[in-house]
Amino acid sequence: MPRATSDAKLLIQSLGKAYAATPTNLKIIDLYVVFAVATALIQVVYMGIVGSFPFNSFLSGVLSCIGTAVLAVCLRIQVNKDNKEFKDLPPERAFADFVLCNLVLHLVIMNFLG
């Protein structure tokens, strides 16, 4: 067992080292994704406690977080320099897409919020 824990420790440490090498802008996006998912989780917990009465409000709250997190992941894929597929796409263009998609998403969310 001690073997396994130290292995896990090693694994996490190497993962942390490898992650520390990622560019700052990608880290920001990661942080944003974590923030969005955490907010969604809190809402789910709240629903678990009090019930799903204004169901559309709950859905729009959670989907707003999940949606923006998904969009952020997409942005991360496009901005990542190691990703050869989007080599020719400037990160500014990707950011503009991200902003536009978020605005459209939230228009729908607001409409659904009730």
Next chain:
Amino acid sequence: MAAAGGLPASATLLLLVIAAVAVAPLASAVRPVSDAHRSAAAELFAASPDGSFGDLETTYEAVRTFQILGVEKDKGLIGKACKFAAEKLASSSSSPAKDLFHAARISGVLKCSVDSGVYDDVATRLKAVIKDTNSLLELYYSVGGLLSIKEQGHNVVLPDADNTFHAIKALSQSDGRWRYDTNSAESSTFAAGIALEALSAVISLADSEVDSSMIAVVKNDIVKLFDTIKSYDDGTFYFDEKHVDAAEYKGPITTSASVVRGVTSFAAVASGKLNIPGEKILGLAKFFLGIGLPGSAKDCFNQIEVFVPLVLSLPSKVFSLTSKDQLKVEVTTVFGSAAPPLRVNLVQVLGSDSKVITTETKELQFDLDNNVHYLDIAPLKIDVGKYSLVFEISLQEQEHETIYATGGTNTEAIFVTGLIKVDKAEIGISDNDAGTVESVQKIDLQKDTSVSLSANHLQKLRLSFQLSTPLGKTFKPHQVFLKLKHDESKVEHLFVVPGSARQFKIDFLGLVEKFYYLSGRYDLELAVGDAAMENSFLRALGHIELDLPEAPEKAPKPPAQAVDPFSKFGPKKEISHIFRSPEKRPPKELSFAFTGLTLLPIVGFLIGLMRLGVNLKNFPSLPAPAAFASLFHAGIGAVLLLYVLFWIKLDLFTTLKYLSFLGVFLVFVGHRALSYLSSTSAKQKTA
């Protein structure tokens, strides 16, 4: 009179006319002016606490109405009205012609003392108005004012009467109606009355004789005007506007009164006879009297200021043959005073279907004490029912014929009732159509009887009786019903007995289902009724024992009979609505706690950003790109703010409208800001 007829007044007029139309079948119940009119007038023209009757026009209408009806008003009121009028007359230079006109007429009616100097001023002012204007109303007011002053004993002469006459005549139309002024295209019947009154005033005021050919032309106009008269079915005539214009419309009463006043005043001053049919004059009188008690002050005024034909009326319209009523006829003037000596003849009696019953002329006896013409109806040999009686009035003295309009013949509807004889009443049960009658019982319908019959579903119930009028003719009552009521379930069946049938049959075979297969005892009741039948009755005949087959399985059930038959007219059961109860809400504290909790990740996000050492070094430092970058962020903020507003109060369409503007702006500044960033990063790469 009356140029200003406000909308509410018109609406009242309209209502009155509708009411008059609604009672048109009864409108032959014309009665002369009575005390009811007097008290109505006193109520309508109630003086306000300060003693005046409102404006000058209303005041004039009030005092004139009281004068005609002979309603006494105390001295104080007269003094106040006089003072009111005198004030207006004294300030003649500033008052419009309309006010002077009404004020002069008030003084005339109340016989107020006005200085001759004041009247000189007023006359000068009115003459000036006549010279300047070409409006019919202005001409009418000023000429009428001058005439009123002249009638009060003041010497007034219209110098250029012919010109004034032509000025008024120039506004007339080919169909006898008039325009209000030279500019207006619409012609009006009301204006025609006004114009005729003004023309007659011009003739009275003229210093020399007005051209007689002109007068002849106007007379021709009057005849044409009477061609446009409208009528109801019962011989009532009235004038109304051809084109109803909401602003100018005055209603039939005001219009008719205007025409009648104009025509009578013109006929009074013009030499020669007017060629107007007597029936139209009488029809107009009927119209005014048919209104009954007028509802508004103006109607009251219009109703009584017209001229006075003779009216024939019946105090009672229903006569009973049993009590040998006398046919009574009153002939009076419109104001209810006694008519001159005259003869009344009954020339024709018409049945309900306009069939001539008799054309024998019968003169009615005159009862001096009661001022009533009467005739026994028994010798007329008329039966029960509805009749129209045609009367003819003839004046006994020749000279009266020029004063009174009798209108030739008068038709009055009457109703004769009597006792109807009931006999040969029989009730029985028969087996088939051939009529092998098993049991027939004679019954007496003068009183309740209690026959007892029994029948099965293959048999028929027969009922026969005969009704005859006092003159021995067969009488067909309006309503005959036979009612069968099941004793046990209280289910009722009503049969309409045709009035013409001698014998009435109920075939139980076809009615088994309608009777809900209910055997047992049924009570029988017979109802016979008619308006002309003085002895209409509802009699219990007895009962019948019915033996009907057993109900098959699918037979309809008899409806439940209400315990109280009137309960179905009672209040209905209240319907209570059930709303969905609101969902249970969590405690407030919990919700607030979670609201705070959702803010936590943002805090974490910001802390994370700080730990990553994020900075704004990439933010452009040059002024133009910096401005675009700030605008880009501001634009995104604005869109998000718009979303919040959308959530709070805006609807989707307004939101999208604003969003389209914001979106265009955002695309523009976003493109500038991001392309600058991309170009700098590209430079860094190449550098």
